[in-house]
Amino acid sequence: MTARERRNRPTEGNTEGTWTRRGVLAGLLGAPVLLIAACNDTKGTGTAGTGTGAAGTGGATGGGASATGSASNSPKTSVAKITVLPADEAANASFTQPVKVTVAAGTLSSVRLADSTGQAVEGRLAADSASWTSTGTLTSGTRYTVAAAATDADGLESDVNTTFTTTTPANTFVGYFTPENGSVVGVGMPVSINFNKPITDREAVQRAITVTAQPGVEIVGHWFSSTRLDFRPEDYWAAGTKVTLKLRLKDVEGAKGYYGTQSKDVRFTVGRSQTSVVDLAAKTLTVTTDGQVSATYPISGGSPEHKTWGGKMVISEQFQQTKMDSTTVGLGDEYNIPDVPHAQRLTTSGTFIHGNYWSPAAIFGSQNTSHGCVGLQDAKGGEDPSTNGYKFYKSSIVGDVVEVVNSGDKTVEPSNGLNGWNMTWAAWKAGSAV
16 A cells, blocks of 8 residues: 555544445455556546555556655755865875865865875865855875865755865975074074075065074074074073974975975973183183183184184084184184084184194284184193193083183174174174065
């Protein structure tokens, strides 16, 4: 019995539809007539299919009833059509362009863009809910998935799931930084970054680099050139300061068509506070450690013909022993010493404070005789711990400040080494791109 027949079946108490024995017998006697009619009249097939009673059920399978039933029970399909750009399975999608999801004949109800780790990328839905655009940054060489859903005017939903992979840039740049991760440095140590490609978008690159300190202090970047960016506070770091450099250069376009590759953190610690003053008039080196004078040494500085630059200079490298050749600094063949002990670099151009074993002991504290370096009495091989050169070297670390006064020469260029401390704070800040 069909649902329609159940609805039309008379209930008890309805005298017009009461089932009597006579009615049942009449129905049985009339059945052959109906069956014959059904077999000989094609129009009757359709009529029987839509009729009521046992006879209507009998000849309707696959007929009109079946057709009517299929039409009323088939699910409707949403007419909302979703489009995603980049296209599904795109292999070299741009990581510099936003992802766009649009819908025709409907409104977007949800959009999720995520990388291969499941990290979602933010986006913005248009006011009319007809489009969605990513606002977060995409990463190069990364596979992404998009899951979007929309509804049409009848409330029917459609959805789409796509994937794409961003391209890897052909041209890249990197920044070589100092100090190294985990190092302990002196109070004058700036963060210095040298790029292997000239940077034309200095603002974009500088914004991708942050330097923070604990305890907190204002830290500002200064561009010395298109390939060098340094960071420092207004005054020397406080002893014990923890400094963090965050490089977020990956996919930053530093110059047209050139993208950064680095995304890393670098942490270093400022050690004890030690600064030294070289007085070329008095020919002495005075060392102050944690606010107290810890040593005074006789020295010999640059001769009148080769004066030592004045100003604040930061120790950038240390060598237990190194070769010094005058031809490398434009002084011809005036000297070539293969084993200079306890050498500590103060400028890129070649100024050092170092041990000196080849000059008479009497010159230290009395004469300035060098080619521009600052010398302390030392022993050949640098193994004698009683010498001043040995003692000063052992007490020093990279980042310590050596200030030269009364040199009679100009102040060292701030870009010659890690020597930005020779600029006023206002001049330093003026070199920032942000």
